[in-house]
Amino acid sequence: MGISFRSSDSAFFDLFTTTADHLVKGIAILDEIVHQDILERATLRDQLHEIEQAADLTTHQVIKTLNATFVTPIDREDIAELAHVLDDCMDYVDEAGDLIVLYQLEELPAGIFEQVKLLDQCAQLTATAMPGLRKMEGLRDYWIEINRLENAGDRVYRDMLATIFASGTDALTVIKLKDIIETLEKAMDRFEALANTVEAIAIKES
Template identity: 75%
Template sequence: MGLSFKSSDSAFFDLFSQSANHLVAGIDLLAKLVAAPREERAVLRDSLHEVEHEADVTRHEISKKLNASFVTPLDREDISELAGVLDDCMDYADEAGDLIVLYQLEELPAGIIEQVVQLQRCAELTAEAMPGLRKMEGLRDYWVEINRLENYGDRIYRDMLAEIFEAGLDPLTVIKLKDIIETLEKAMDKFEALANTVESVAIKES
């Protein structure tokens, strides 16, 4: 019988789930923010910052535990990569909320709201998938659906860019909207990167 150099410690998986739950909470706040009147957005942005800070704390806990562990349940580089991409998803969601408040736009285009709806779905799927890392079970549907959502998100992104450039808006408004749309697209790309990382880990561990 071969020797196993993998730990059975479940704490990393608990922390991954915790990170994913932060994403759900944060992007739910972002959805409320994009639908809110301009004067109500700052309070929601502040709440989003708090969730982003909690996500940072969880990321640091993962790093601290990784540095203190001689053996781990997954390869060390995979744990670090998963933690990093989970954090990136949150960072871009937080940045988008910040931009919306700082730019003081009035009603946001429907396409931006739709981008956030897709991010909500990605966050929910991620939170549902994270427990599957323990036994590497039931994960294929997750990464397939995230990739489908990202492709759909790409179409929304392209349509939104065309819409704002053809709408006859003043150049400053176009720049502001483009910044927000691109930041939301980066968040979607990070969810795809996360799903691809989960796929790679699942294949390696199977």
């Protein structure tokens, strides 16, 4: 790819929207994983891996386009940060699916279903918000709602940890559940970081 003096104004935003769509699809698969029995989970995990790999390719395309573009529609460091945090969200979703399959837990606590539901809401909001970056319009409600969802996720996370440690469950199962719960919480945290990044960009560009 040669150096372009100026990117298409929509090129980066189209790629961010594509990544957000991957997140929506990935979390839909994760939701299927947590509701399926052990025998069905591995096939779904493989589908989730495919979505994560597609998201990786989109992230690489963002960086490739960034490196080949002299003038960008928003600051270069902001483009790189958006790509990085979107990638983190997808990576933690993929990791959570992998852990659920690898640990082979017959039953998952209801709090995990709630965490995945909150992640789905974050992904849906993100997919709706990404096109708004083109004109920096209609984004305030997005970052406010993401922060609210992340706070709800924190409460679910703390309640689950307290419950599993007080449940008398064997230590190995507690460790496995803690790994899954913490990975889902990290995904929630990255969605909040993404919303905070969008807020900072919107303020800068206003």
